[in-house]
Amino acid sequence: MFAVLALLMASASVTAQNSPNKRYNLVVTSADATQGSVEGGGYYAQSQTTVITAFPQRNYRFSHWSDGSSENPRTITVDKDAEIKAHFAYTGCVVNVEITPKGAGTVTGAGRYSPGDEVVIVARPNPGYTFACSKDSSSITYRFKARYNATYNLTTKFMPKGTNPADYVGKDTGKDFDTDVIYNRDINLYPNPVENELTVSGTYMYKIDLYNVDGQLINSYPGVNGRIYNIDVQKLPSGSYYINVETARGMFTRKFIKR
Numbered sequence: 001m002f003a004v005l006a007l008l009m010a011s012a013s014v015t016a017q018n019s020p021n022k023r024y025n026l027v028v029t030s031a032d033a034t035q036g037s038v039e040g041g042g043y044y045a046q047s048q049t050t051v052i053t054a055f056p057q058r059n060y061r062f063s064h065w066s067d068g069s070s071e072n073p074r075t076i077t078v079d080k081d082a083e084i085k086a087h088f089a090y091t092g093c094v095v096n097v098e099i100t101p102k103g104a105g106t107v108t109g110a111g112r113y114s115p116g117d118e119v120v121i122v123a124r125p126n127p128g129y130t131f132a133c134s135k136d137s138s139s140i141t142y143r144f145k146a147r148y149n150a151t152y153n154l155t156t157k158f159m160p161k162g163t164n165p166a167d168y169v170g171k172d173t174g175k176d177f178d179t180d181v182i183y184n185r186d187i188n189l190y191p192n193p194v195e196n197e198l199t200v201s202g203t204y205m206y207k208i209d210l211y212n213v214d215g216q217l218i219n220s221y222p223g224v225n226g227r228i229y230n231i232d233v234q235k236l237p238s239g240s241y242y243i244n245v246e247t248a249r250g251m252f253t254r255k256f257i258k259r
């Protein structure tokens with residue numbers, strides 16, 4: 001009798017596990033709500049598919065999901081409880097400053113800037129050091145305009161007082177700052193909000209799909225093949241829209257507002 005009961009209980013357990021009423025919770029969140037938002041998630045039946053989407057804020061782009069996928073929007077087949085976070089990357093201007101040798105001086109002005117901001121870098125040698133080129137200066141100021149989606153890697157060169165620059169750095173470049181600028185090509189929309197023509201620019205694009213807020217495909221532009229593409233939006237009703245862009249660096253989703 002106990003054997004029969006055990007068999008019945010095991011059978012009931014298997015039935016419960018395979019029950020069509022079993023639902024799983026897919027939690028979709030943003031790793032940082034100040035950088036971007038997400039849509040999607042909820043309770044789904046086993047093997048049901050759903051779409052999750054990440055929307056970056058100004059000066060940010062979607063980077064990846066917490067499980068490593070970089071697809072956006074993304075279709076998921078739900079087969080278990082899961083939590084997925086969207087991660088975003090900064091696309092304003094990032095200024096990094098390296099001091100060489102370490103401890104030889106101080107530099108102010110590194111950090112993040114919005115495009116168009118004036119960046120002011122001020123370098124000062126510590127006692128016992130001087131600049132590699134401007135040997136009689138107590139400080140040097142370096143100014144430039146922050147660019148969109150760019151990273152500035154600056155190196156400030158110092159040397160011990162009384163040292164020959166050629167002996168110390170190998171060769172004298174004639175500059176106290178070495179500047180390496182990296183342009184992080186992404187997908188940019190302007191003007192946004194837009195009335196007549198939307199310009200899409202950035203990394204090399206192959207195809208653009210235009211959707212309304214309900215996820216319905218309005219138009220597709222398969223022959224983009226370039227870094228700049230203009231879309232006539234005059235006939236679109238006012239409201240929010242999304243474009244899905246297929247590029248050499250993957251898929252990107254951007255939101256724009258039609259006035």
